[in-house]
Amino acid sequence: MQLFLPVFYQAGAVTRLATQKLHSEFSMTKAKWGSLGLSVLVVIALVVWMATGDIKEARNEAPDPIGAEPKALTSVQVRTINARLHEPGILLQGQLDPWQSVSVSARVSGTVQSIEADLGEQVQENDALLQLSDDGREAVVARWKARVRKLDADLAAARTLRSNNLASQSELMNLESELAAAKAELASARLAVEYLTPRAPFAGVINSKTVERGSLVQAGSPLFELVRIDRLKATGQVPQQSVGQVSPGQRVTVDLLDGEQLSGIVTFVASAAAPQTRSFAVEVAVENPDLLRVAGGSASLRIALPEVKAMFISPAYLSLDDSGRPGVKYIDDENRVVFGTVRLLSVSTEGAWVTGLPDEIQLITRGGGFVGVGEKVRPVNVADSQG
Template sequence: MRLIPILTALIVAAVLYALVIERERLLEFARQMSPVRSAETAQPPEAPQPDTVAEAAAETQAQGAVGVVAIHSVAREVNNAVVLRGETQALREVDVQAESSGKVVSVPLRKGAFVEQGQVLCRLDPGTSLASLAEAEGMLLEARARIPETEARVPEAEARLAEARARLEEAQITENAATKLSQGGFASDTRVAGAQAGKRSAEAAVSSAEAGLKAAQSGMQAVDAAIQSAEAAVARAQTEIDRLTIHAPFAGLLETDTAELGSLMQSQGGSALCATILQLDPIKLVGFVPEVGVGRIEVGAPVRARLTEGGTVEGRVTFLSRSADPLTRTFRVEVTVPNPDLGLRAGQTAEIAVQAEGAPAHLVPQSALTLNDEGALGVRTVDADGLAAFLPVEVLRDTPQGMLVTGLPDRVSIITVGQEYVTDGVPVAPSYEDVLQ
């Protein structure tokens, strides 16, 4: 009963020994037992002549070559692109807030409605604002009415000052004359004292006139100040009334309903949100580029983006950040895209391809890419001597037809099948297929 398992184990061990330990001899035996080899053995080739020694050596090398499939690839100029992952965002998004407190007296607009710039979104009850405006306007009229009376005081004070100065000049002349006559003995001391008293009286009159002029000028300034204060009160009351009507700052879509009729809006310490409005035409795409690719992007570069749910859009780079995000070390890129039908919504995921300077590249199948012993990405090629050679490449981008790679000569033969079974310097016997380009 145990004989069959033992025989099976022995057979399996013999097969494994032949395949692993005696693999070379087994392959040699198989080649000698093949019909082609039997025919070659039955009819041994003639010894090569001296002039065909090189051809015979090449033929012998070809008989030991590894069969592979390859393509003749020619580099072509392609538009290089920096591919980013990003999302759509509204060009502008604003929470329209009330700047005054009051009860909403307007019928609400529903979310999703399109509003024009300047359109009324919310209207508040004016309350006592109109009365405040009327009071401020009355104070302004009263202040302006005082202008003629105050202006008339200034010329009158100036005339009094001129008259007092003339009297002072006359008193000074009289005093000088009396003083000189008294020194010559022609005038009495009483006359001199009277002249001096007249001079002092004239000086007091001049001082009083100057004080009157200053008072008149101060009154004029007070009137001007009162007018300015009244005008400020009118402007303040008018601004408060203007704030009772909230307008759309730009044309766009309402993301929320406007404030409900009868609700109370408080500018301080309460709810003051009238509505949220979005501008989606144009819309912007926002992505982040790493440090290694930021140098390949320029403001104004054309962009093609593919949305996750399908469809593509085109635009141009309108902003490239000058400072990196401190956490991700990436730079913000913004692309403006026309959206006249509002088909694009904010928050959609997109694959953004920013066109950069063109570069010569080869289009190869993704399966042709391989790694060398150092882990470098590349392809295996057939050189001019028919030997396999590894060449490193740099992937530009993936396409539905294959991978666009750079780093290869302009013309090269790339192994597409069998590249994993050869190493550098191994003779290969390629059979060529049509290229992808």
């Protein structure tokens, strides 16, 4: 009996070990199937959620709060501007001078016997200005006339004798030389008489007079200053960046200080710049039919350039982009803000003429500083806002 007890206990232990092993494997199998089933259920749930739920996309901006209203567009005031033909010009400060100015001087000495033209008087070309004393000059002319007549007769007789071989060739040549010298003296004497009456070299106005009746003058003494003012000469300096646009024949408007206007034509443009100013001299022929007393004064010159399409806007609407170029803000067909760069043709207190924009734009006249390029806005027309 005692012999079988250990065997019995060994068999029971083996039975218990087998039972525990089966229980353990059953538990592991059950856990494995439970995990697998849970995984399957999660996958099925994901598929159903993706099929029926919303698909979200990643965005850089935070989503609007639930229930928030969309942002309102900024209102800007606009005005319709259309391009039109404009004649640009180059503005210069100029000087007006008489077209011709000369100092009439005495060519012979003498005493002033009479004044034929007074200050401010309009004279014509070749009009007598004064009369100097003769001082025996007419007698000199008469003497040389007689001398020339005598030599003419002597020369004619010598030629007759020479044809008969009664006079030598040298005698004939001597008489011819004396006659030529006498004629030259006669011409000089006649000029001296002619110079006793100084005359106007061109039509103009007596601007100054330095002699009176009874004055004794010497050859070279100034008598009158004669100026021509029915046409004036305007001079100015063109900057080197604009000289390529100027050439003879272009029209010029001359604005006088009193508001009067004259018209002229460019007659000369310098080929080399002045070294001090780096600008080019220009001369303009200005018509002055009313003989306005403006010679010697200053004036504004506007040299006309070819016509171009341009817009006239207030300088207040001009601004600069990031590169420092001038331009304006306007809206396109989609009501988005556009910055258009422009080229300034002229600027004044009344406005600026500019090019570089479309033929018609909706110019932003108010509110442009609060909107950026590319931003969509709500335009309000000036006429609508005023109505």
